[in-house]
Amino acid sequence: MSEPSTALEPIVSARGLRKSFGRKPILHGLDFDIPPGRIYGLVGHNGAGKTTTLNAMLGLTSYEGTIRVLGEDPFARRAHLMENVAFISDVASLPRFLRVRELFALLTNIHPNFSQEKARQFLEGTDIRPEMKIKALSKGMMAQLHLAVVMAIDAKLLVLDEPTLGLDITYRKRFYRRLLEDYMTEERTLIITTHQVDEIEFMLSDIMFIRDGELILHMQMETVSEKFSQLVANEPEAQEAARALGPVYEETRFGQTVFIFDGVPRETLEPLGKVSTPTLSDLFVALMQRPTANPESAR
Amino acid sequence: MKAFIALVHREYIEHRGAFFIAPLILVGVVFVLTLLAFSVHRIDSRFSGQLLTVVPTWVFVAGFAGLATGWMVYLGFTLFFYCADGFAADKRNNAMLFWKSMPVSDLKVLTSKLVAALTVLPGSIFAVALLSILIMFGVAYVTTMIAGLGSVTLLGSIALIFAQMALVFLVVLACALLWYLPYMALVGAMATAVGRWAIPLAVLLPTILSVLEWVTLGGLHPFATATWRFLDYRSQFPVSFDYLERVWDGTEQFDAGTFLADFLGKFDWTQVGFGALFAIAAIVLAAEYRKRGAIT
Numbered sequence A: 001m002s003e004p005s006t007a008l009e010p011i012v013s014a015r016g017l018r019k020s021f022g023r024k025p026i027l028h029g030l031d032f033d034i035p036p037g038r039i040y041g042l043v044g045h046n047g048a049g050k051t052t053t054l055n056a057m058l059g060l061t062s063y064e065g066t067i068r069v070l071g072e073d074p075f076a077r078r079a080h081l082m083e084n085v086a087f088i089s090d091v092a093s094l095p096r097f098l099r100v101r102e103l104f105a106l107l108t109n110i111h112p113n114f115s116q117e118k119a120r121q122f123l124e125g126t127d128i129r130p131e132m133k134i135k136a137l138s139k140g141m142m143a144q145l146h147l148a149v150v151m152a153i154d155a156k157l158l159v160l161d162e163p164t165l166g167l168d169i170t171y172r173k174r175f176y177r178r179l180l181e182d183y184m185t186e187e188r189t190l191i192i193t194t195h196q197v198d199e200i201e202f203m204l205s206d207i208m209f210i211r212d213g214e215l216i217l218h219m220q221m222e223t224v225s226e227k228f229s230q231l232v233a234n235e236p237e238a239q240e241a242a243r244a245l246g247p248v249y250e251e252t253r254f255g256q257t258v259f260i261f262d263g264v265p266r267e268t269l270e271p272l273g274k275v276s277t278p279t280l281s282d283l284f285v286a287l288m289q290r291p292t293a294n295p296e297s298a299r
Numbered sequence B: 001m002k003a004f005i006a007l008v009h010r011e012y013i014e015h016r017g018a019f020f021i022a023p024l025i026l027v028g029v030v031f032v033l034t035l036l037a038f039s040v041h042r043i044d045s046r047f048s049g050q051l052l053t054v055v056p057t058w059v060f061v062a063g064f065a066g067l068a069t070g071w072m073v074y075l076g077f078t079l080f081f082y083c084a085d086g087f088a089a090d091k092r093n094n095a096m097l098f099w100k101s102m103p104v105s106d107l108k109v110l111t112s113k114l115v116a117a118l119t120v121l122p123g124s125i126f127a128v129a130l131l132s133i134l135i136m137f138g139v140a141y142v143t144t145m146i147a148g149l150g151s152v153t154l155l156g157s158i159a160l161i162f163a164q165m166a167l168v169f170l171v172v173l174a175c176a177l178l179w180y181l182p183y184m185a186l187v188g189a190m191a192t193a194v195g196r197w198a199i200p201l202a203v204l205l206p207t208i209l210s211v212l213e214w215v216t217l218g219g220l221h222p223f224a225t226a227t228w229r230f231l232d233y234r235s236q237f238p239v240s241f242d243y244l245e246r247v248w249d250g251t252e253q254f255d256a257g258t259f260l261a262d263f264l265g266k267f268d269w270t271q272v273g274f275g276a277l278f279a280i281a282a283i284v285l286a287a288e289y290r291k292r293g294a295i296t
Helices: A050-057 A100-110 A116-123 A139-151 A169-182 A197-203 A221-227 A236-244 A266-272 A280-288 B002-039 B045-052 B056-086 B089-100 B106-118 B120-146 B152-179 B181-217 B226-235 B242-249 B256-266 B269-292
Strands: A012-021 A024-034 A039-044 A064-069 A085-088 A157-161 A189-193 A206-211 A214-220 A228-233 A249-253 A256-262 A274-276
Touching: A012 A050, A024 A050, A024 A206, A024 A214, A039 A050, A039 A197, A039 A280, A050 A064, A050 A157, A050 A189, A085 A139, A100 A116, A100 A139, A100 B002, A116 A139, A139 A169, A169 A197, A197 A280, A206 A221, A206 A280, A214 A221, A214 A280, A221 A228, A228 A236, A228 A266, A236 A256, A236 A266, A249 A280, A256 A280, A266 A274, B002 B056, B002 B106, B002 B120, B056 B106, B056 B120, B056 B152, B056 B181, B056 B242, B106 B120, B106 B152, B106 B181, B106 B269, B120 B152, B152 B181, B152 B256, B152 B269, B181 B226, B181 B269, B242 B256
Parallel strands: A039 A189, A039 A206, A085 A157, A157 A189
Antiparallel strands: A012 A024, A012 A064, A206 A214, A228 A256, A228 A274, A249 A256
């Protein structure tokens, strides 16, 4: 018997998701569910399979296995799905031959869930004017415009693949702040990939680490802070004791030795030095170097 | 339908330079040069004005036909390059990612490009062409007035010729677009896959097909094959010249109705039908390719 449809039915559900380019396998059978109302960070090295995973979700590439986005097969039903899914894969991808007002007029006719009024509101306070040609905008302005466009789409899922690539720190901060303040609601789900993990850490509710086409970490941020601990130990005895507890990562920084532990109670670590929650970038470095680090294959 | 019309309009915005602005500039330049030529007496307005009244009907019909033919040639070139470039234009600057984020299928996008090539883009050139001919007729009539031979009767007959010829131009243009539809679809489909390489491929492909037939089935030389004969026939616009020759000789006055009846009656509609089916197949295949692989 199938489960009754509830509000918590996953927005994205993947089972045995595989993808190869020629003979080279890129994704090795990913299994994951993304529930609604969450902000997901998908993090991995270059070539780890992040963009391929997102492309499969967005119906931009064929794949093996099963993936359902809002209950639909994205590859077979991309056009229909895009009524409720918005994405930015490259902020410089807006059609450059259009003026801003022409872009809005076009989107009004093409996209049933696009609001020109909202898009204009989002551009208030910026230097972007309706008569401007998109090709004349700077990269930062183009990012603002693209963000205004996707935020003006009443979508259930927003996917951002390296949205701030090439933008300076000011634009990046403004981009994420705007997204969080003006767009996110409980009904919307956001998936972001970026190399600047620390910049998005504050807004994430869940994290997925992908390495060589495999999901090596998938958990809520609260669980990350419960499960992983960082210990800074100075004394050689304390360092030896810490090593005996099986850290997943060890590094010496400015004469101090930093350990990252998976599942070791904080009370056990506290006598050995200063204990804290590792930042996402520290955890990323730690887990990416482990030969096998799959603490939670799928939920 | 609203989305489809918006996509066709988008094609017009993207390519209005070649299909509207450039022709308009060309007309403007020629008009200014004409005025300049008259103003410095390089052209004797009195003499040319008198000449125009000798066989006014023939001169205006021939003038219209000549200029319209020129515009048709221009349209042929621009449409060829539009298909070779426009169908691949979405790949430029990663714009494909933007278009793929829109709730429109690849088939709808490519169909809109082909429909634009059949409607708004040639329609735009048609409008500029009529404007250029109107200017030409205007200049001609002014010269007859300068020569003191202008009259309401002459003006009326010029207006009638313009209306008749505009109708003929429209019908011939529509038939030409239908006749060359499979070529446009083929070049567009190739451009979807290989970008601007479609330009040399459009020439290379028929040659390869003909040579292959010659190699496998034999023949006098690589271009004495059934494939080449068919492509040769399919490349030439099937106009019946019988009636036009009589008009050209001056043995018969031009009548749009007679010409169109003769032209449409002798047009190879069967080939147009097959061509349309071929065009549909080419666009469907290209859309499938675009769906599967052409992200950037």
